[in-house]
Amino acid sequence: MGGTGFIGAVLSPYLDEAGYDITVADACWFGNELPSHIKLIKTDLFDLKQEDLKGFDTVIFLAGLSNDPMAEFSPKSNFILNTALPAYVGFIAREAGVKKLIYACSCSVYGYTLNKTYTEEDPAICNYPYGVSKLQGEKSLLALAEENFNVISIRQGTVCGFSPRMRLDLAMNTMFKNAVQNHKITLSNHRIWRPILGLHDLCQAYHKALEFNAEGGHVFNISSFNTTVGQLADSVVEFVKNKMNIDVQIEDQNRQDYRNYKVSTDKAFELLNYKAQQNDLDIISDLYDHLDQFSDFTNEKFYNIEVFKKLVEQKALIA
Numbered sequence: 001m002g003g004t005g006f007i008g009a010v011l012s013p014y015l016d017e018a019g020y021d022i023t024v025a026d027a028c029w030f031g032n033e034l035p036s037h038i039k040l041i042k043t044d045l046f047d048l049k050q051e052d053l054k055g056f057d058t059v060i061f062l063a064g065l066s067n068d069p070m071a072e073f074s075p076k077s078n079f080i081l082n083t084a085l086p087a088y089v090g091f092i093a094r095e096a097g098v099k100k101l102i103y104a105c106s107c108s109v110y111g112y113t114l115n116k117t118y119t120e121e122d123p124a125i126c127n128y129p130y131g132v133s134k135l136q137g138e139k140s141l142l143a144l145a146e147e148n149f150n151v152i153s154i155r156q157g158t159v160c161g162f163s164p165r166m167r168l169d170l171a172m173n174t175m176f177k178n179a180v181q182n183h184k185i186t187l188s189n190h191r192i193w194r195p196i197l198g199l200h201d202l203c204q205a206y207h208k209a210l211e212f213n214a215e216g217g218h219v220f221n222i223s224s225f226n227t228t229v230g231q232l233a234d235s236v237v238e239f240v241k242n243k244m245n246i247d248v249q250i251e252d253q254n255r256q257d258y259r260n261y262k263v264s265t266d267k268a269f270e271l272l273n274y275k276a277q278q279n280d281l282d283i284i285s286d287l288y289d290h291l292d293q294f295s296d297f298t299n300e301k302f303y304n305i306e307v308f309k310k311l312v313e314q315k316a317l318i319a
């Protein structure tokens with residue numbers, strides 16, 4: 001569900017190729033770039049009924065509002081789509097006999113942390129709408145977990161890399177775009193820590209979660225690596241200089257951020273056998289290799305908040 005979005009446009013074909021019989025349900029806010037043979041039901045997920053989910057083994061929930069600007073633009077939709085919607089989908093899935101639900105949560109639930117690598121046991125304390133809504137979505141799904149209904153919440157780092165449904169509003173993707181377009185990367189604060197998750201590693205994690213046989217509810221941090229925003233920018237600058245002969249400046253605004261966290265993926269390694277494989281250069285190379293497919297940097301379709309505002313203006317969505 002939500003399988004035509006930035007993550008879904010990579011994960012859905014990946015799972016299809018891995019031999020899973022998949023059906024995507026999505027309202028297609030950003031269009032549909034899935035291969036045509038993948039079954040797609042274009043729908044608002046709130047319109048799905050229990051009967052629609054009969055016969056499915058697993059639901060993967062990738063829907064909702066997927067960043068802070070959207071959540072701040074529409075606090076109401078944020079809490080409806082990130083908290084009430086997963087609860088509704090989880091409830092009808094369990095009633096329909098679905099065995100497993102995998103939820104795309106976010107490491108942003110950790111908020112502003114200091115000098116500690118956070119495990120899933122550490123407190124998740126955040127005070128901004130997106131983080132709170134994702135945490136509450138996770139909690140409501142875990143509350144539904146039972147012997148025959150396995151809930152796996154994947155707290156994803158910031159996902160980066162190329163997707164056929166491209167986003168240029170995600171940390172590394174934005175830096176790469178700004179380096180190429182403006183020859184300048186502006187950072188809010190170079191000391192801020194973030195876990196970054198390459199799409200290849202993300203697919204691996206979902207694959208492992210699908211194969212994981214366990215009862216009840218489980219939470220996993222998933223990232224490829226932890227980095228400061230400054231280190232990430234340095235890598236982008238070096239890559240762009242070497243490959244494209246572009247000199248890129250870094251401007252650091254030294255602002256206070258409300259998010260700062262690094263996470264441990266030890267639990268995912270121990271229970272899922274998840275092993276991160278991508279480093280910063282792998283992800284930047286992925287972007288570079290697909291540059292011709294998103295080089296129209298001003299196209300608003302690459303920026304979630306722009307598409308969302310337009311859908312609200314057109315009354316296709318209620319804010």
Ligand SMILES: NC(=O)c1ccc[n+]([C@@H]2O[C@H](COP(=O)([O-])OP(=O)(O)OC[C@H]3O[C@@H](n4cnc5c(N)ncnc54)[C@H](O)[C@@H]3O)[C@@H](O)[C@H]2O)c1
Nearest residue numbers: 002005006007026027028029044045063064066104106159
């Ligand atoms: N991209 C990241 O860095 C990141 C990091 C952590 C967590 N997440 C979570 O992962 C999920 C997917 O992220 P993404 O980057 O692919 O987001 P995205 O915005 O690209 O895709 C979301 C998809 O959900 C669909 N959708 C939303 N509400 C819907 C509804 N009510 N009915 C039907 N379809 C609906 C949209 O049409 C869209 O295709 C989100 O839940 C997000 O919160 C993303």
